[in-house]
Amino acid sequence: MSEDHKKQLEQQLWNIANTLRGKMNADEFRDYILGFIFYKYLSEKMDLYANTILSEDKITYKSIDEQTELGKQYLEVIHEEALEKLGYFLNPSELFSELAKKGNSDIEGSSNFILEDLQRILNNIQLSTMGSESEEDFDNLFEDMDLNSTKLGKTPEARNQLISKVLSHLDKIDFKLEETELDVLGDAYEYLIAQFASGAGKKAGEFYTPQEVSTVLAKIVTTGKEKLKSVYDPTCGSGSLLLRVAKEVKEVGNFYGQELNRTTYNLARMNMILHDVHYRKFDIKQEDTLEYPQHIDYQFEAIVANPPFSANWSANPLHMSDDRFSQYGKLAPSSKADFAFVQHMIYHLADNGTMAIVLPHGVLFRGGAEAHIRQFLIEDKNYLDAVIGLPGNIFYGTSIPTCILVFKKCREQADSVLFIDASNDYERAKTQNYLREQDISKIICTFRERTVKDKYSYLASLEEIKENEYNLNIPRYVDTFEVEEKIDLKETVERIKSIEIDLESIDSQIEVFCNELGIESPK
Incomplete structure (x- = not known):
């Protein structure tokens, strides 16, 4: 990714972060936006890894039906491998893109209320690591994201609308995680942390x-x-x-x-x-x-x-x-x-x-x-x-x-x-x-x-x-003293005398102008 694209990603993320600003101070809305970006990262990483495992079967992770016996068998294998490789696990229905889609759904008769789903998924990420080597690394990672905070909106509906909007904007950004030689998202994350620090x-x-x-x-x-x-x-x-x-x-x-x-x-x-x-x-x-x-x-x-x-x-x-x-x-x-x-x-x-x-x-x-x-x-x-x-x-x-x-x-x-x-x-x-x-x-x-x-x-x-x-x-060791330029006192006195002569001439000129105008001279 070029430097221009990197800057574009940084600006996109910062613009999305500002939709959360509201009445919150910098360190408060920082916790939400960085948490949402992290959730999206975990989802995309999970999806990419699962698709690699499923490539021989010519199916994708999102196409798995979690309710069928075959689907459950697939998820059991992927769950075990993901814990070893990634340290956590997400079901297809728990992926960021799926939740963003639901939160912004306009299909008649379907609910786009996602706050409870989001809280459950964030808890499930941690629960998926229980008893594994990565348990301590994921323990309470999302605890600072209070989805019931009135700073996100006075009512659950208002909070849901704001969070759905943020997830929708984030969902449209391609983190390009498949380009493993680049750390564009990592750099963008650092950029955001720096922006929050400055404020x-x-x-x-x-x-x-x-x-x-x-x-x-x-x-x-x-x-x-x-x-x-x-x-x-x-x-x-x-x-x-x-x-x-x-x-x-x-x-x-x-x-x-x-x-x-x-x-x-x-x-x-x-x-x-x-x-x-x-x-x-x-x-x-x-x-x-x-x-x-x-x-x-x-x-x-x-x-x-x-x-x-x-x-x-x-x-x-x-x-x-x-x-x-x-x-x-x-x-x-x-x-x-x-x-x-x-x-x-x-x-x-x-x-x-x-x-x-x-x-x-x-x-x-x-x-x-x-x-x-x-x-x-x-x-x-x-x-x-x-x-x-x-x-x-x-x-x-x-x-x-x-x-x-x-x-x-x-x-x-x-x-x-x-x-x-x-x-x-x-x-x-x-x-x-x-x-x-x-x-x-x-x-x-x-x-x-x-x-x-x-x-x-x-x-x-x-x-x-x-x-x-x-x-x-x-300063005891590195001498930074600058020697001042020597002043020629005789030359300075002569310059002062010259300036005084010039001033007397200017005063005389001003007095002539004042007399011509019929006003009192400053002198």
């Missing part, structure tokens, strides 16, 4: 990292690699950052993530499935990462994260017996969990792995326990590989400048830390700034080649960092 204000930071920042993180952790055994995001949001990493390599073995917010956790699982990540290849958990880590026995080759900036956490003294934190001697302060996330990620980092985390600038220079942890990571462990300063106002919900810290347990150049000041390279947009392709390329090339560029990057020795008492504030 969700402060809440957006809970579920979405701007694509440009995700690209920088993904390129960093995949440097020098074509395949990854595993990638992990301890605060995975909608899963977009994990999926961005996959775009930078030929293959990712497994995806792991944890997310606190239940709605966002559902969105992450949908996002994985919709990007054709097999249910056996991803493991997304819902729980507080710092308090209740769900992958405690795992180590990962690539780790990326954009955790909530300076979030509160328990900092419970009991954590001092937790292997993630015990060796440091101190816990991150309860009002700033930034280094707690760093410690958690380093614990899970494989010896051959790379981790990149976005954090507020304060982590570079704040004192107390954070200074102690920072020193331990550099002096005792020598894990810090690079510090990258980003522009302000590039994240949803906050305008503060941020940085990326890169850590490796086995560093190629263990005698220095690379500092990059990319804070001045960006494009200014209406509501926020964003990194351009050339800005991303400049960061990545500098990181990979570890080059020193005047007023942009610097390789600081460990001794130099020690002399700075492990303060990592970027």
Whole structure:
């Protein structure tokens, strides 16, 4: 599919999404439209797979009569195979196209009320996975779609009319799932998530990292690699950052993530499935990462994260017996969990792995326990590989400048830390700034080649960092001071004198004009 067709699909989906807007805010109607798109995706995937199985019998899935004995035999075989391959099952009568057709039927005597059918089908998708390997991946996926919400309409009839209209519009769009080499729908889904994020204000930071920042993180952790055994995001949001990493390599073995917010956790699982990540290849958990880590026995080759900036956490003294934190001697302060996330990620980092985390600038220079942890990571462990300063106002919900810290347990150049000041390279947009392709390329090339560029990057020795008492504030290492042009005072005085002479001449001219007009001169 061409870029034009891709943009056309994105616009079509966004237009349909806006039919649901009504009185709902962005994150509310997001859950409905993304859920409907996901249901359509599951239906089309099911139909395609079933038709493949039935091709030898020269029949189609939709032609099966579910009430006959022969039809039931077909469905039993397809059900078993679909659970193994897809992880779920839908009957022909439960497919999206069939429900959209019923909801918009104008045949006299037939009912086009579909709300109860839709709720039953969404429940059946989950029920079809019970007792199978994919059960956890589909558990309560559609729980945020309240079809009885008055925000969809005051009466059941009004709600039915709106939902039927949305399903009808979606039904007319061909997702082209048979073109397996393309991920057009996945890209369109990402586009929608980004659009919702831009309209969700402060809440957006809970579920979405701007694509440009995700690209920088993904390129960093995949440097020098074509395949990854595993990638992990301890605060995975909608899963977009994990999926961005996959775009930078030929293959990712497994995806792991944890997310606190239940709605966002559902969105992450949908996002994985919709990007054709097999249910056996991803493991997304819902729980507080710092308090209740769900992958405690795992180590990962690539780790990326954009955790909530300076979030509160328990900092419970009991954590001092937790292997993630015990060796440091101190816990991150309860009002700033930034280094707690760093410690958690380093614990899970494989010896051959790379981790990149976005954090507020304060982590570079704040004192107390954070200074102690920072020193331990550099002096005792020598894990810090690079510090990258980003522009302000590039994240949803906050305008503060941020940085990326890169850590490796086995560093190629263990005698220095690379500092990059990319804070001045960006494009200014209406509501926020964003990194351009050339800005991303400049960061990545500098990181990979570890080059020193005047007023942009610097390789600081460990001794130099020690002399700075492990303060990592970027201006201490990258000199961005611009020498101002020297001013010739004698020439400036002469120019002022010349201007005063010109002004006296102009005043005289004005006085002559005023006298001719018979009005009082300003002087």
